[in-house]
Every structure is written in C-alpha cells, then in structure tokens.
Amino acid sequence: LTYLSISHNKISSLGPACFQNLGNLCWLHLQHNELREVHSQWFIGQNKLEELYLGGNKIETVLPDTFECLIELKLLDISNNDIVCLQEETFRGLQNIDRVVLGGANFGMLSPQKLAAINPSSLRRLVLIQSGITEIGSATFEVFQGLEYLYLDHNMLTHIPSKWHSDTHVRGEYTLTYLSISHNKISSLDPACFQNLGNLRWLHLQHNELREVHSQWFIGQNKLEELYLGGNKIETVLPDTFECLIELKLLDISNNDIVCLQEETFRGLQNIDRVVL
Template sequence: MSSLLTSVLVLLLVILEGLKTTGASCDCSALTCRCEGLSLTSIPQNLPTSITSLHVEYNNLTSLHMQDFLRYRNLSSLFLPDNRLFTIGSRAFYHLTNLTSIDLRWNKLTCLQTDTFVGLGSLRALNIDYNDIKSIEEGTFRECPRLVHLLLGSNRLASISPGSFTGLNQLELLDLFSNQITYIQPDTFSNLPQLKHLYLYQNGITHIHPDTFSHVSQLQLLSLFSNKIAEIQSGTFTDLPKLEELDLDFNHITNIQAGAFSNLPRLEYLGLGHNQMEILPLTICHELSSVPTLILNNNPWQCDCRIVSLNLHTQICGSCSPEIVNQITCTNPGGFQGQKLRDINVTVLNCTELGRPNSATGQQGHCPYSYVFNLLLSVILMET
C-alpha cells in the first residue's frame, strides 16, 4: 500500500511540474498573463490568445523561437527579464505585429542578428540592458522604424559601427551606458534625426571627434561622465541648438580648446568636475559665462600667474562670470592649497613654473607687481 501511495505522489509531482511548463500556474486576467518565477523553460502554450501583455520574468528560458508566439498575435507588451536567454532565433517575433515594447533585461544574450527583430513595425521601446552583447550588426534595427527608446546599457560593446542604428528615424532615447566603448566613429549618430537623449557614461571613451554630434540637432541631453576623455577639441560640442545638459564629470580632461562649446544657446548644465584641469582658458570662460549651472569642482587647479588673467577679467571687467571663478579651489602651489582663487591676492601668486623673477628680490616665487600691472593694462585695453 505504501509503495502504491509513493507512486501516486510521484505521479502527482510529475503532473504538477508539467502544468508549470504549460502555463497552468500563470495568473491571467482578460488581457494580461503573469508567469513570473515558475521555473519555466519555454513560453506557455495554453494561455488565452486574446492577451495583450505577457510577463515571463524570473524563469529559466534559454532561447526564443517563432513558434513560441504564434498563439499570441495580439500582444502589445512582452516582459522577459531575468531569464537565461542566450539566443533569439531568426524572426522570433515575426508574428507580433502589434508589439510596442519588449523587455529583455538581465539575460545572457551575446549577439543580435539582422533578422532578430523582423516584423516589429509597431515597436516603440526595446530594453536589452544587462546582457553580454559584444557587437551590433549593421541594419539590426532596420525593421523597427517606429522605435523611440532603445536601451543597450551594461553590455560588452567595444565599438559601434555607423550603420548600427540605420532606419531609426524616430528614435529619441539611446542608452549605451556601462559598455566597453573606447572610440565613436564620426557618423555613428548621423542617421538619428530625432535623437534627444544620449547616454554614453561609464565607458572607456578616450577621444571624441569634432564631427561626432554635428548632425544630431535635436539633442537635449548628452551624458559622458566616467570616461577617459583627455581633451575637448574645437567644435566637439558646437551648433547643438537644443542641448540643455552636458555631463563630462569624472573624465581625464586636461585641455579644452577654444570653440569647444560654441553656439549652445539652451545649455543649462555643464559638468566638468573631477577632471585634471589645471588652467581654465579665458576663451572657455567667455563661452561658458552664460551657462546657469557649471560644475568645476575637484580639478587640480594651478594657482600661479597663468590663472591671473582669469581672475582679473572677473574682478575688473566682469567679462568672466564670478560663479566660475568662485568654484576654483587651488591645489598648487602648496601654500595656496584649499584656498579659493577669489580670495588670493594676485600680487603674491606663485610664478615659479613660469620662471618669472620677483622684481624686488630678483628671486623666483612671486608674481611681480610690474607683471600684474601689465596684465591689468592689457585687460583694460582689450575691453576698450
């Protein structure tokens, strides 16, 4: 009797496990089925065909194929995060012509084929954050002409070819944060005429070509913090009439060329903090004086005679915003470490690096009064 009972219990367990696989444990309403955390290895095939939203999060799916969705042609949203997806078969979503959003976060996808998203003419949002994608083939998203939001953050992309986003004429948000991108080719974003938000932070970008953003005229937000950019060349962020926020914090910037930030009439925020700038050129000060919020903290400012002209222009002519000078805290020389530039008497600034002797003592180490006078005179003549 006990052996018979054991056999019955085993049979019941097998049946219950089978019910999980077929989706009998999913919680369904008229238009939505939720199948989260059921250890599913495939898409359930006994759900109502009328559903428009399907949640299959926290399961054990490893692949997707066209036949998985043949029954569910009314789907408008599909949620598949936190599975074990390695591959998406050819034309897997082909019959989901009404689909407007797909969530594929936290899977193990390594590549996207050019026919992966065929048939998704209505798709508006695609989230593939937190996967292992190493490359994007040219034309991968060509079949998604209505895509507005594309999220590819926290993958393993090392480069992006100019044809990666071909056909996305309505794309407004592109998120590429926390990849391994070191260089962006100049024409990468040229075919995204409606792009407004671009996130490239936490990559390894070392250089930005001046033409990289020249065709993205609708851009409003550009995030490049936590990269390895060392220099901003003239024209890099020029003629972006709608740009409101530009974040370059936590880079390795030592030099900014004149004209790097010209013609940015709507710029409200510029982050240049936590870089390696020792001197802020007067030309850049002029370009940035109208920016309401400018972050310059945590740079190794060198408070010697090279920075005198910046302070004098502010104090005497007002041609450089006081808010800019107020943020400059000296790192060197040691005697001025921690002091605000605005509080330092320009006549005692250390000029050892320039090799200018003190006119009174004949020794190096102080900015001579004659030098300050000449600077004052040059500033006055310049402004008149």
C-alpha cells in the first residue's frame, strides 16, 4: 500500500504505530477530521512517507520532534487548524521537506521566530494563505535562500516594509521566483521592498487597497515577467512607472479606478505582449 486516504471522517484519535505495517506508504491523507494533536508514535515505521495531509482538523499543538522519523517527507500540510505558534523543534528531522502548507493559522505579526521550526535548507514552497498575518517583521524570510514560491494571500496586511524579506545589508542570492500577496488590505509599499528578490518572475498584488503605483517599488526587478495589480483602487499611474521592468511580458491593471493613461506610462516595456486594462 502506497496511498491511504482517511479524510473527511470524524477521527479524533489514532493508536500508536497504527500504520506500522504499511512500510511502503508514500501518501497519507488525514485531513478534515477531529484531531486536536499530533503524536510521533503514529508515524512509527513510516520512513518512506513523502506527503502528509493533516489540514482541516482542530490541531492546537504540534509537539517537538513529532515528524522526526519521516525522513523522506517532502510535503506537509497542516493548514486550517488552530495552531498559533510552532516550536523550534517541530519539524526537526525533515531534511527533505520542500513544501509546507500552514494556511489557516493565526500568526498576527509574522517573524523569523514563528518560522524557526521550518528547515530552510530544502524548503522550496511555503504557503501561508489565510493565516491571520497582520504585519511582517524585519528579515522574516532571510534564512530561506532556496525558497522559490511564497504565498501570503488572504491575510490582513496593510503595508509592505522595505526589509520584510531580508536585511538589505545581507548578501545572498535568493531564488524566489513567485510571490503572491493578493487579497490583503495593502495600501502602501516601501521603496525597494522587493530589491533583494532579483530572481522574481511573477508578482501578485491584486485585490488590495492600492491607490497609486510607484516605480520605486520595482527597483531591482529586471527579471520580472508578470505583474498583477488588478482589483485595487488605483487612480493614477505615473509616467515611467514600469520603466525598469525590462523583461515584463504581462501587466494586469484591470478593475481599478483608472480614467486615463499618459503616453509615457508603459515606456521601457520592450517585451510586453499582454496588457489587461
């Protein structure tokens, strides 16, 4: 048996070593049950498990070393639970993890300490959708140099500060190519707030509270290919706003309050092939 799904039941407890005889299990679905905690004893013998789904339960606490024996785990989904904080040792032992889904938590201010449980060396995709994030502390993602996809949608962010991702004085090549911060309440961004993300290809800022767009936001974004600004309250786009986005192919500024576009608005966009107004 490699695939086991027991989702959408009313499971509130599991016996120790209940999957011990299933040593070839690769995918285990336990989402949408009544679990309130997770125990390491459940996973005895699961040294081949690659994907574990625990989302949509009532989990409040994840004890340290809970997943330590899951040495091959690549994806862990603990979204839509009642988790407020993760202890530093929560994900210890997960050397191969590359996707963590934490949506549905209640983080408040997101800080490096609240993500300290995650092993940054192998992580490629981090999902923090609908996680009650109200602000992002300085250098919150600084250690995640290998992260490629970051989802911060459906939170309560109102502002993106300049050093939210990493300190501008820290040297390092960040591999983030996809960033989505849509469906928040963002009304302002600091200049150069994406400056350290020089490999960014896709940037989603749609469905926020932006009223204008500034060229300073896009400093260092000479690889950006798709920019989504639709569904804001943008009234004005100043000339040369997108001038530094030399690789931009798609620009979406639909469903805003724009009445008129000046002649120089799209100057510098030599590779643009799709504009959504």
